Amino acid sequence: MSGYIQEDIDPEELAHRSELASSIAGSVRELIDATVRTEVGEADIAEARRLIEAATEILRKDQLPGAYGIRFNTDGTKRSWGNAVLGRRNPIAPPIELHHGAEFSWTEVDLGAAYEGPAGLVHGGVLALILDQLLGSTAEFQGVPGMTGTLNVRYRSATPLGRIRGEARVDRVEGVKTIVTGTITRDGKVTAEAEGIFILPKWARGEVSDVLRKSVGEG
């Protein structure tokens, strides 16, 4: 499957690249929030655009030919740095940091103005995005990975912007299908619940190396 790239990088260099990626993505994330909330006038907007365009030009000096893909070391550590939910290179990712326990996985993340749907509330699609990744990564961590086949989300009550918590656990495994359930809570109250069916695709059955299938990295 293209897009999976074996690229061995020693731990020290990896930590350095990770720090660089997180730092620039964090700056751009700040920029996104500032853009959504700015009240400055035309002259300041023009000046800001000039600086942003200059920064873009610097980054364009050396680019990957396409998306980042999923890269992994032969020891199984994995990098999904372009991922839309947890990619450390990706400023549109909230980004979520996942924690995995024996029984369940969880994340806590602050969702600010850039993730608004209804006034003052988290966009339902953003919650679905986070649940998709959280549930999918939970299946992966438990050694039964798959692509999302179906994701059902029930929005029980509105989720105000701010700090949310997501939790997920594998409910059962049926052949190549892993059924995972999860919730989003805000201030201790469940505002959304989900069930996902994650399916090990045909191309991965027996074809993908054990290293990749068992890989659980920093994301």
Ligand SMILES: CCCCCCCCCCCCCCCC(=O)SCCNC(=O)CCNC(=O)[C@H](O)C(C)(C)COP(=O)(O)OP(=O)(O)OC[C@H]1O[C@@H](n2cnc3c(N)ncnc32)[C@H](O)[C@@H]1OP(=O)(O)O
């Ligand atoms: C090393 C391995 C890596 C593998 C991968 C890992 C990814 C690790 C990511 C970690 C975290 C990801 C979190 C974000 C995850 C996304 O964002 S994934 C992106 C969104 N999803 C997609 O693009 C999936 C698109 N769809 C497909 O690729 C294929 O339709 C699927 C879902 C893989 C299934 O196709 P298939 O492999 O040909 O499945 P098939 O053999 O026909 O059916 C197998 C079983 O699944 C059932 N089924 C088929 N489709 C569906 C469906 N849509 N809904 C429910 N059941 C279905 C069938 O009825 C059958 O059931 P049983 O007869 O066994 O009871």
